[in-house]
Amino acid sequence: MAASRAVDLKTKLLTLFVVATNVLGNVSLSWGMKHQNAELGLSPWTYIRLIFSPWVMLGTMLLILWLLSRMTLLGWADLSYVLPVTAMGYVLTALVGRYFLGEAISYQGWAGTVLIVAGIVLVGMTPPNTTGSEPRR
Amino acid sequence: MKWPMVATIVGCTALADLLQSFEMKRHVVKVEDLRPGRLARVLAGLAHRGPLVLAVFFMAISFFAFMKLLSLADVSFAVPVTAASVVIETVLAKLVLKETVTVKRWAGACLVACGVALLAM
Numbered sequence: 001m002a003a004s005r006a007v008d009l010k011t012k013l014l015t016l017f018v019v020a021t022n023v024l025g026n027v028s029l030s031w032g033m034k035h036q037n038a039e040l041g042l043s044p045w046t047y048i049r050l051i052f053s054p055w056v057m058l059g060t061m062l063l064i065l066w067l068l069s070r071m072t073l074l075g076w077a078d079l080s081y082v083l084p085v086t087a088m089g090y091v092l093t094a095l096v097g098r099y100f101l102g103e104a105i106s107y108q109g110w111a112g113t114v115l116i117v118a119g120i121v122l123v124g125m126t127p128p129n130t131t132g133s134e135p136r137r
Numbered sequence: 138m139k140w141p142m143v144a145t146i147v148g149c150t151a152l153a154d155l156l157q158s159f160e161m162k163r164h165v166v167k168v169e170d171l172r173p174g175r176l177a178r179v180l181a182g183l184a185h186r187g188p189l190v191l192a193v194f195f196m197a198i199s200f201f202a203f204m205k206l207l208s209l210a211d212v213s214f215a216v217p218v219t220a221a222s223v224v225i226e227t228v229l230a231k232l233v234l235k236e237t238v239t240v241k242r243w244a245g246a247c248l249v250a251c252g253v254a255l256l257a258m
Contacts, residue, residue: 124245
C-alpha cells in the first residue's frame with residue numbers, strides 16, 4: 001500500500017510538472033509573439049529574429065520539456081487519466097491570461113472552468129494506472 | 138472544408154496519443170532515469186523508438202491542420218470542437234489500450250470536454 005501510494009505521489013508530481021511546462025510555455029510564446037517589435041512581413045529575417053528572441057526561445061524550450069514529460073507520464077498513467085487531468089492547463093492558461101496579460105473571462109468561461117475542475121476531481125479519485133505497468137521506485 | 142480539417146485534427150491527435158501511451162508503457166521511463174546524469178541518454182533513446190517518431194509525425198499533421206482550420210473558422214469554433222477528442226480518446230483508451238474506465242472517469246472526461254468547450258467559446 002505504501003509503495004503504491006509513493007508511486008501515486010510521483011505520478012501526481014509529474015502531472016503538475018506537465019501542466020506547469022504547458023502553461024508557462026504557452027504564456028511565454030504568446031508574450032514573445034505579442035511583444036515583437038517588427039511587423040510580420042515577407043522577409044525571412046523577421047521570422048528568424050523572432051524565433052531567436054528570448055521569450056519565444058524560452059517558450060519553445062518549455063514546450064519541448066512538456067512533450068517529453070507528457071510522454072513519460074503516459075508510461076506511468078492511463079491515457080484516460082492523463083487527458084482529463086492535464087486539462088487543468090486550459091484553466092490555468094485562462095487565469096494567467098486574465099491576471100497577467102489582461103484578457104477577459106466571460107461568465108461562460110467561468111462556468112467552463114468549474115466544469116473542468118469538477119471533472120478533474122472525479123478522474124483524480126480513480127487509480128492513475130489500471131494496465132499493470134508501474135514506475136519502479 | 139471545415140469538417141475534414143476537424144476530423145484530421147481529432148484523428149491525428151488520437152493516433153499520436155495512442156501510439157505514445159502504447160510505446161511508453163512497453164518500456165517505462167523509470168523514476169531513477171530522471172536523474173541529471175542519465176536523463177540525456179534516456180531522452181536520446183526516445184528518438185530511436187519508431188512508434189514515438191510516428192506519434193510526433195501525427196502531432197505535426199494535427200498542428201498544421203489546426204493552423205489551416207484557424208484560417209477557415211474562428212478560434213471560438215476551432216478550440217471547442219477539438220475538445221471532443223477527450224471523449225473520443227477515452228473510448229479508444231478503453232477499446233484499444235484496455236484501460237479500466239470507471240463511471241467516475243467517464244463522467245470526468247465528459248465534464249472536462251464540456252468545460253473546455255465552454256471556456257473556449
